[in-house]
Amino acid sequence: MTWTPPQRAQDGLAERAPRAGQGRRLECPGRGELIGVKHRSDGARRAGRRNGLDSIGAVSDAPRIETERLVLRGWRPSDREPFAAMNADPEVVEHLVNPLTREESDALADRIEEHFAVHGYGLWAVEVPGRWPFIGFVGLLLQTFEVHFTPAVEIGWRLARPAWGQGYATEAARAVLRHAFTEAGLDQLVSMTVPMNTRSWAVMERIGMTRDPADDFDHPRVPEGHTHRRHLLYRLSRDTWLGARAQAGSDDRH
Numbered sequence: 001m002t003w004t005p006p007q008r009a010q011d012g013l014a015e016r017a018p019r020a021g022q023g024r025r026l027e028c029p030g031r032g033e034l035i036g037v038k039h040r041s042d043g044a045r046r047a048g049r050r051n052g053l054d055s056i057g058a059v060s061d062a063p064r065i066e067t068e069r070l071v072l073r074g075w076r077p078s079d080r081e082p083f084a085a086m087n088a089d090p091e092v093v094e095h096l097v098n099p100l101t102r103e104e105s106d107a108l109a110d111r112i113e114e115h116f117a118v119h120g121y122g123l124w125a126v127e128v129p130g131r132w133p134f135i136g137f138v139g140l141l142l143q144t145f146e147v148h149f150t151p152a153v154e155i156g157w158r159l160a161r162p163a164w165g166q167g168y169a170t171e172a173a174r175a176v177l178r179h180a181f182t183e184a185g186l187d188q189l190v191s192m193t194v195p196m197n198t199r200s201w202a203v204m205e206r207i208g209m210t211r212d213p214a215d216d217f218d219h220p221r222v223p224e225g226h227t228h229r230r231h232l233l234y235r236l237s238r239d240t241w242l243g244a245r246a247q248a249g250s251d252d253r254h
């Protein structure tokens with residue numbers, strides 16, 4: 001997941017996502033089907049509500065996901081301050097193109113909420129109940145910039161520095177995989193990062209994603225000549241995920 005200059009794209013959310021109710025008209029069903037992207041049907045949304053998956057007390061319309069130690073939920077207004085602090089932290093943004101101002105960070109949070117409204121999935125706000133009300137995001141993002149594997153749904157993460165080194169990103173990402181391949185009905189996910197971002201591609205490998213070096217690419221939203229332009233691409237298909245779960249006895253660590 002790449003950070004690009006404020007006036008251009010950020011995190012694949014640059015093309016302002018349409019608001020709820022407009023989304024379906026603006027999507028391109030044929031292209032989605034080609035790479036296994038299935039947009040969430042109204043039926044799936046209703047089923048999610050019946051199963052109690054909707055967020056409770058959250059502002060954005062995001063399914064609530066719980067793991068052993070975490071809650072993945074819709075965004076709250078109170079998340080914006082710690083989100084801005086995280087987006088301005090030089091260590092957090094080291095492998096992204098540039099830090100965000102408060103205004104840019106809020107605009108990104110707006111686009112994340114809009115993405116949930118349109119697609120039914122997105123970058124969930126992550127909470128450690130009883131410890132940290134907000135540690136960052138982990139989730140799914142439809143990427144439409146033009147490269148050989150798009151359109152595609154990316155799984156990505158960004159956590160505040162004090163939350164690193166505790167397995168939270170991996171734990172949340174495993175729950176997001178399960179949601180993507182079951183509730184959301186996706187067939188394939190990708191993830192991308194710069195080669196220097198070892199912590200990020202370590203998460204990709206821990207959750208079972210694999211990389212074919214022939215897939216590596218120059219990110220079109222990073223300026224030519226920038227050290228962060230070259231990206232590694234990791235993939236995981238639903239079939240591979242199901243196979244790994246079957247082998248591991250269907251537990252949620254896969």
Ligand SMILES: CC(C)(COP(=O)(O)OP(=O)(O)OC[C@H]1O[C@@H](n2cnc3c(N)ncnc32)[C@H](O)[C@@H]1OP(=O)(O)O)[C@@H](O)C(=O)NCCC(=O)NCCS
Binds near residue numbers: 001167
């Ligand atoms: C990418 C990022 C989310 C990875 O965070 P992370 O803390 O390294 O990853 P996890 O949360 O999965 O934690 C794994 C580490 O926790 C350790 N850990 C500690 N307790 C653990 C537990 N109970 N369970 C599992 N792992 C645990 C693991 O051993 C591992 O340590 P290691 O890195 O020394 O091997 C984080 O570095 C980040 O937000 N970076 C900035 C934003 C960014 O670059 N995003 C990606 C853009 S592509």
